[in-house]
Amino acid sequence: xxxxxxxxxxxxxxxxxxxxxxxxxxxxxxxxxxxxxxxxxxxxxxxxxxxxxxxxxxxxxxxxxxxxxxxxxxxxxxxxxxxxxxxxxxxxxxxxxxxxxxxxxxxxxxxxxxxxxxxxxxxxxxxxxxxxxxxxxxxxxxxxxxxxxxxxxxxxxxxxxxxxxxxxxxxxxxxxxxxxxxxxxxxxxxxxxxxxxxxxxxxxxxxxxxxxxxxxxxxxxxxxxxxxx
Amino acid sequence: xxxxxxxxxxxxxxxxxxxxxxxxxxxxxxxxxxxxxxxxxxxxxxxxxxxxxxxxxxxxxxxxxxxxxxxxxxxxxxxxxxxxxxxxxxxxxxxxxxxxxxxxxxxxxxxxxxxxxxxxxxxxxxxxxxxxxxxxxxxxxxxxxxxxxxxxxxxxxxxxxxxxxxxxxxxxxxxxxxxxxxxxxxxxxxxxxxxxxxxxxxxxxxxxxxxxxxxxxxxxxxxxxxxxx
Amino acid sequence: xxxxxxxxxxxxxxxxxxxxxxxxxxxxxxxxxxxxxxxxxxxxxxxxxxxxxxxxxxxxxxxxxxxxxxxxxxxxxxxxxxxxxxxxxxxxxxxxxxxxxxxxxxxxxxxxxxxxxxxxxxxxxxxxxxxxxxxxxxxxxxxxxxxxxxxxxxxxxxxxxxxxxxxxxxxxxxxxxxxxxxxxxxxxxxxxxxxxxxxxxxxxxxxxxxxxxxxxxxxxxxxxxxxxx
Numbered sequence: 001x002x003x004x005x006x007x008x009x010x011x012x013x014x015x016x017x018x019x020x021x022x023x024x025x026x027x028x029x030x031x032x033x034x035x036x037x038x039x040x041x042x043x044x045x046x047x048x049x050x051x052x053x054x055x056x057x058x059x060x061x062x063x064x065x066x067x068x069x070x071x072x073x074x075x076x077x078x079x080x081x082x083x084x085x086x087x088x089x090x091x092x093x094x095x096x097x098x099x100x101x102x103x104x105x106x107x108x109x110x111x112x113x114x115x116x117x118x119x120x121x122x123x124x125x126x127x128x129x130x131x132x133x134x135x136x137x138x139x140x141x142x143x144x145x146x147x148x149x150x151x152x153x154x155x156x157x158x159x160x161x162x163x164x165x166x167x168x169x170x171x172x173x174x175x176x177x178x179x180x181x182x183x184x185x186x187x188x189x190x191x192x193x194x195x196x197x198x199x200x201x202x203x204x205x206x207x208x209x210x211x212x213x214x215x216x217x218x219x220x221x222x223x224x225x226x227x228x229x
Numbered sequence: 230x231x232x233x234x235x236x237x238x239x240x241x242x243x244x245x246x247x248x249x250x251x252x253x254x255x256x257x258x259x260x261x262x263x264x265x266x267x268x269x270x271x272x273x274x275x276x277x278x279x280x281x282x283x284x285x286x287x288x289x290x291x292x293x294x295x296x297x298x299x300x301x302x303x304x305x306x307x308x309x310x311x312x313x314x315x316x317x318x319x320x321x322x323x324x325x326x327x328x329x330x331x332x333x334x335x336x337x338x339x340x341x342x343x344x345x346x347x348x349x350x351x352x353x354x355x356x357x358x359x360x361x362x363x364x365x366x367x368x369x370x371x372x373x374x375x376x377x378x379x380x381x382x383x384x385x386x387x388x389x390x391x392x393x394x395x396x397x398x399x400x401x402x403x404x405x406x407x408x409x410x411x412x413x414x415x416x417x418x419x420x421x422x423x424x425x426x427x428x429x430x431x432x433x434x435x436x437x438x439x440x441x442x443x444x445x446x447x448x449x450x451x452x453x454x455x456x457x458x
Numbered sequence: 459x460x461x462x463x464x465x466x467x468x469x470x471x472x473x474x475x476x477x478x479x480x481x482x483x484x485x486x487x488x489x490x491x492x493x494x495x496x497x498x499x500x501x502x503x504x505x506x507x508x509x510x511x512x513x514x515x516x517x518x519x520x521x522x523x524x525x526x527x528x529x530x531x532x533x534x535x536x537x538x539x540x541x542x543x544x545x546x547x548x549x550x551x552x553x554x555x556x557x558x559x560x561x562x563x564x565x566x567x568x569x570x571x572x573x574x575x576x577x578x579x580x581x582x583x584x585x586x587x588x589x590x591x592x593x594x595x596x597x598x599x600x601x602x603x604x605x606x607x608x609x610x611x612x613x614x615x616x617x618x619x620x621x622x623x624x625x626x627x628x629x630x631x632x633x634x635x636x637x638x639x640x641x642x643x644x645x646x647x648x649x650x651x652x653x654x655x656x657x658x659x660x661x662x663x664x665x666x667x668x669x670x671x672x673x674x675x676x677x678x679x680x681x682x683x684x685x686x687x
Binding site: 120162167169171178197204210217 | 265266285288347348350356357373
């Protein structure tokens with residue numbers, strides 16, 4: 001499953017007609033995390049290492065994809081499934097969704113999911129989820145920052161479409177440079193971030209779609225993106 | 230506009246009678262961000278650089294001002310206007326206010342606003358705002374941490390007065406040392422922050438208003454601040 | 459009081475029958491912070507230094523305890539009392555609880571409480587609390603991330619029991635390694651955190667309770683923890 005998601009992102013991310021990628025599931029489980037049968041002692045430490053390395057690799061692929069990766073959650077996201085949600089660029093969920101990191105109940109503390117979760121939600125909420133394994137509901141997830149938006153179950157498709165359309169209405173090249181700098185600046189101290197951010201803004205304005213966007217605004221007409229920067 | 234705000238802060242921040250500064254707007258736009266006419270290709274990269282450098286400069290002036298700078302928002306705060314709100318010490322907004330970073334719709338991704346926004350709100354909310362350009366409302370802004378407080382439109386003046394009075398009832402010198410250390414410690418690792426914080430507390434107690442505050446408490450009387458530390 | 463809490467944690471944290479520690483108060487004040495009579499000029503800077511050093515020491519003891527430390531708040535948590543809540547692993551509070559950092563009103567800015575508070579809640583909320591001294595209520599505290607959960611006053615005991623039971627149902631050794639890595643990874647950059655996290659997961663699976671947890675899941679039976687890792 002991890003290989004498949006990763007390969008699908010890699011294969012499609014440079015297709016100019018693909019403007020964002022939505023991760024969704026059939027049925028009422030978004031993802032319950034790792035297959036615990038791969039984590040038995042019989043499978044051995046080498047396989048365990050491979051499984052967790054692959055998971056990190058997938059998350060890096062999501063972060064470095066040139067287009068937004070959106071989690072569409074309609075049900076349970078647990079353990080590495082919760083990590084996956086927290087690692088997407090945007091997460092939209094239905095009001096029946098729940099989120100948990102219950103690994104400790106199965107003897108394996110959600111240490112790697114916790115890396116993504118505590119960078120998405122307040123420490124007090126992350127520690128509660130990790131130490132108790134208890135689930136939080138969709139509204140708690142929104143309040144905590146684990147998801148971007150919650151909507152009623154029957155509005156989920158429309159809301160995701162809304163988000164995709166908002167992204168698709170912009171220049172692909174501008175979204176790519178914006179996403180790239182967003183993750184770049186998060187880990188910088190604020191002064192370095194601004195010094196670099198000023199340059200990025202000036203470079204953005206010098207691209208063909210940067211110029212077109214400003215011109216279209218000044219000329220009061222819709223922009224015609226080249227999507228090529 | 231940026232020059233004017235900056236100069237007004239600099240000119241008034243050392244006036245002992247000024248205890249905090251409120252940034253507000255006439256009408257229902259707090260700030261829609263940069264003037265896009267300054268960002269056309271004709272104006273040239275040098276002017277673009279100057280504009281963004283000035284913006285960072287203004288934000289540094291807000292952070293280093295010895296008194297609190299409060300955003301009073303009653304309407305739209307977009308792009309660099311949203312950055313300005315996120316960069317104030319305190320932000321109070323009315324319930325009709327909205328916040329967005331829609332630059333990508335005009336070909337210029339809100340890369341510098343994103344620096345302030347992602348340091349104020351959860352990453353999942355910041356990425357949603359930046360990648361879609363869609364607005365969030367006042368309650369979403371509060372929930373996310375972009376503003377300190379939301380009140381009904383007709384209570385906004387009173388609430389801002391309330392905050393200003395709370396600040397004005399304290400020693401100016403103590404507020405100044407407190408704000409200074411607050412931004413100093415945020416960027417330190419927690420151990421260094423505590424080591425330095427312990428010193429700051431001891432130094433604070435040794436100031437004249439530190440001694441007066443403790444004495445007034447022990448003697449069960451109102452404090453008489455010198456405001457001079 | 460600080461000595462007593464610290465000593466009680468140290469004395470009990472390695473008792474295998476103790477699975478978590480709950481900090482609670484009698485009456486409607488969880489903690490109003492430092493005793494200001496210890497902070498008068500007469501007491502002298504050396505005592506002031508000792509008081510704040512002890513406070514940091516206590517917080518380090520909470521962080522490094524091998525079992526979760528839970529704040530059960532049913533009333534006021536102010537100044538260093540608010541810092542104490544923000545420094546626990548989990549905080550559960552009743553709906554009548556309030557939280558504030560009003561030190562500046564007594565001439566002593568809550569600089570050290572601010573270190574814990576701004577690492578728990580959005581910067582905009584922390585600055586509001588510190589600069590105005592105004593209290594926030596239980597729901598605002600939850601929304602901001604200062605507490606993990608809010609319940610009605612008459613449900614507080616049950617909710618804390620619920621959390622304790624959730625922790626006690628797991629392997630003590632797994633909770634210990636999970637808590638330890640949680641605080642370790644928070645301060646790492648995300649790549650280093652994942653590299654280290656992958657190792658921790660593999661090591662966790664190789665412990666006796668890691669193996670037992672996975673086996674019990676595969677064999678569809680309740681786990682029998684050794685609690686010894």
